[in-house]
Amino acid sequence: MPHSAPPTSYEPLDVAGVCTLLTRHPGLRERLGGASAGWHVREVGDGNLNLVFIVEGPAGALCVKQALPYVRAAGPSWPMTPQRAFYEHAYYQAVAPHGAGLVPAIYHYDPQRYCIVMEFLSPHIILRRGLIAGHRYPQMASHLGEYVARASFFTSDLAEPFERKMQRMALFAGNEALVRISVDLIFTDPYCDSPRNRHTSPQLDLLATELRADAALKVAAARFGQKFLADAQALLHGDLHSGSVMVTDTDSRVIDPEFAFYGPIGFDLGAFMGNLLLSWYSQPGHATRADDRSAYRDWILQQARTFWESFHHRFLALWSEHGDGDAFARRMFSGAHDPAALREARERFMSDLFADMLGFAACKMIRRILGFAHVSDFESIVEPALRARCEAAALSMARRLLTQPQRFRSIDDVINDVRD
């Protein structure tokens, strides 16, 4: 899988290096206040790929994220081009003007050190942790629906001349090392025997074997894999799970877009929806005597609805108001009967996105249970039998989504099926 060797000039940052970097830039220095001797720097990265430093000074704080030249979880034996920091920054640049404040502010990009200096989000926590803890975030789902609508609409052929989209698509085509990870770990490995796979064993052994022998399911997953590679609808975040969202009760921010590329809008939708469903299925593993999490499960399903509905509502509103692109060019539709036909075509487009969302959600659920990278929603359930029961139920839902798509025409169909 590894594609690019680390650059020979690469130097990982340490606390002193972070201070030197920040001191060189008056704007960053001022944001922190005082001299670097008075700054508090700590490394907090817990992801698979990066160093993350929080720097606090007398006047303020900021965050420094540096891409490592290898997969942090695997060590230098699995090299990974730090050039992904370039794409992460490019994604923020493309989306921030349309993101409605739902991404962190970006202060500086250092191409030599592959690092991004950005807003320190506080008191935000990673949404996945909040979901495991059973916290409710009243605005999160509508924020995320709004976010995906804005980020995808404004980078699609519906919003702008195709030349701009094609140039951006060509730029992000360079992010192939990260796309390779998605292709292998989401759409291929989980469906066959791969040394990178793991699952809760022996409890899920039989299910894993069954799923890998389910030809109809594999064909359905492969169709979504093909769509992932060939359906260049919009600039995607590319890894929009609940670990890529930071929240408070009133604010939500999308982070870590290093997997950005041009693909099907349903992939971002499905990543988020799939992770909400994974959270739902993991809840029995987090039940306590005081809280069996059944009310919280209902809340999660409401969020699934709100996420889709706010996406749907906002995307259609943007299309009506800002549909200035080459697709469905406005000048074609000035006739008396056109508004009704257009409305119907747009609804059909939304139905296609809905179906894509569910298919991709299923692929994301399966890879988190049978593939290489798992999620803490399940991993933090200590008792294997209990964890396996939660995972098995999630797998079963994912299989229904992939093999019986005709059963899921609306978000109600999804919610009712999960609940029953």
Next chain:
Amino acid sequence: MPHSAPPTSYEPLDVAGVCTLLTRHPGLRERLGGASAGWHVREVGDGNLNLVFIVEGPAGALCVKQALPYVRAAGPSWPMTPQRAFYEHAYYQAVAPHGAGLVPAIYHYDPQRYCIVMEFLSPHIILRRGLIAGHRYPQMASHLGEYVARASFFTSDLAEPFERKMQRMALFAGNEALVRISVDLIFTDPYCDSPRNRHTSPQLDLLATELRADAALKVAAARFGQKFLADAQALLHGDLHSGSVMVTDTDSRVIDPEFAFYGPIGFDLGAFMGNLLLSWYSQPGHATRADDRSAYRDWILQQARTFWESFHHRFLALWSEHGDGDAFARRMFSGAHDPAALREARERFMSDLFADMLGFAACKMIRRILGFAHVSDFESIVEPALRARCEAAALSMARRLLTQPQRFRSIDDVINDVRD
């Protein structure tokens, strides 16, 4: 519409310039034989965009094609980047290894002069002229089906690692000036009032007005326009009409791929199918007392069938034998039940391509009757009333294809509908 100014260093070739260029390259010189004084050079370009020289020497002949920095049909007031020659050459390079001898041999590319030196095809003639003259080419349709299958399959995610496809896609994203022509002239202008449009008037005035008020038809065309821009399935020729094919009784060659870009396979299929149908509808305009062209019309419909069937057959055979890409990755499908499910999935993919072919064929038919660039199949019918009757019948078929796609599930459905 014009996008790029012509480069200031550009020099159009003349006879002397062609000889100088060829003399400089020993390989080309030898192909012609003798000294340039003994070569016969003539300019034969009759397209919209290029200079084309045929050069004959004592030992052999070759063809020199130079991209002009403007649209030849419009003159220097409509600039057009000659950089398209680069993409034409890049397309030949990508496809020739898989093209089964169905493209001309390329001898030389001169990036400064934007010109390609290639095989002189003789005694080939342009297929469109042959169809107007009522000639039959027994192998043409199967050659073309085979060609589209090979060119599209081997540049798709089915055949090769996505990285190679993504790099090629990024390269061809630079061909935006030519893609802009397609977007405007195929998918937008014909459906609204545009000064670039024309049609046989007054005979088709009412039909043109009706079509531009047909909201369902416009929405269907717009969906194909959107697919054209976002469905990056394979490297396309991009302009595969019967004027881009040269034929003899036994040989067929595809030329003029300057519109090359990554798009939906159905677009190339539809371009060729649509032009076969246009030829069918134009035949009454070429009838003589000795030949009412009804037998020839039957032959054309047979060719439509052969084209689709040979494409279908070859594409599936290639997929079985060379399906080494990331889409439907081979290692996912080693189980006992997999072959049957895979067969079904592949047939479904072919059905989708079939539907795309018909939709794009309809768009291509409409643009040739109501848009900017017309075809000599109709243009050479001198009597306007007769021409209009032929065009109206073709338009009517295109409308059925776009607005009643459910009526056309097989090539038989198409043939029967045309015949009735």
